[in-house]
Amino acid sequence: MLHNLRWGLGLALALSVVILLWWLNRPEPDHPAYLELYGNVDVRQVDLSFRVAGRLEAVSADEGDRVDPGDTIASLEREDFVDAVSLAEAELSAQQALLDALEAGNRPEEIGQAEAQVEQSRAALVFAEATLERQETLAERNIASHQLHDEAQMQVDLAVARLRAAEETLALLRQGPREEDKRAARAHRDALLVSLQLARRRLEDASLTAPNQGIVLTRIREPGAVISAGEPIYTISLSEPIWVRTYLDEPDLGHIHPGMNVTVSTDSGGRYTGQIGFISPVAEFTPRSVQTRELRTSLVYRVRVVVSEADNGLRQGMPVTVHVDLAANDE
Secondary structure: OOHHHHHHHHHHHHHHHHHHHHOOOOOOOOOOEEEEEEEEEOOEEEEEEOOOOOOEEEOOOOOOOOOHHHHHHHHEEOOOHHHHHHHHHHHHHHHHHHHHHHHHHHHHHHHHHHHHHHHHHHHHHHHHHHHHHHHHHHHOOOOOOOHHHHHHHHHHHHHHHHHHHHHHHHHHHHHOOOHHHHHHHHHHHHHHHHHHHHHHHHHHHOOEOOOOOEEEEEEOOOOEEOOOOOEEEEEEOOOOOOOOOEEEEEEHHHOOOOOEEEEEEEEOOEEEEEEEEEEEEEEEEEOOOOOHHHHHEEEEEEEEEOOOOOOOOOOOOOOEEEEEEEHHHHH
């Protein structure tokens, strides 16, 4: 039994030495120095349209033409938009004049005219009271009829009412316009100012300009057509930036990161420099363009490569190869 125990301990010790030696001399995991990814050029397209409706007057770009940012490539008939601006300017001018009159208050001449009306009404009241007094004296002596007395009393009441109205008018003129009326006039003026700005902006929108550098792919509408707001006039392929859409297997995910320099090559021999711009955080199945069963069922991650200084050699959907020199990027 002692012999068997010694033999067992020796075997265990030998096995431990073998495991230790294997651990110390185990092969390093593969670390590729170079990757090739296969993808397609993903050129962005944009549909250009007017923000306002109208009749198309002119189009100045044709299919295949290159356009630069700010180039006017189409325009609508402008008469209605110009008239809308003129109308908004006139309404704003009239309202501003009204507001200026309210803020300036009543003119001294208007106040003087109201004061003269008060004096005239006061003199008429004095005359009516004197007439009433004479009629009362005559009525007491039975010289005049009571009807004349009543008419004189009516004239006094009428003169009193006219004097009160004239005095109230004078008081209102001296106080000037109410603050509420001024605030309402200012608010209306501000609303008309916004309407004018909107009319001017609509006039500017009657011209269609290119937002970016690109090439006209399709000219959709022709002069004379009545179009609605948002209806496409052109389809433009943007020249910058040019993207390449490719996919990365999960085992290679740890070797790639945004900002890495890459080289993009085409089947015709073109070579371009680029950078890894985006790596999707979500796994997806290999696209259907890959027809083998093994790759179709694999999970991959979408990668976007931004190509710098691209030219007409890169076109929408073109297959390309992305070369990633891992050793050079690690330096």
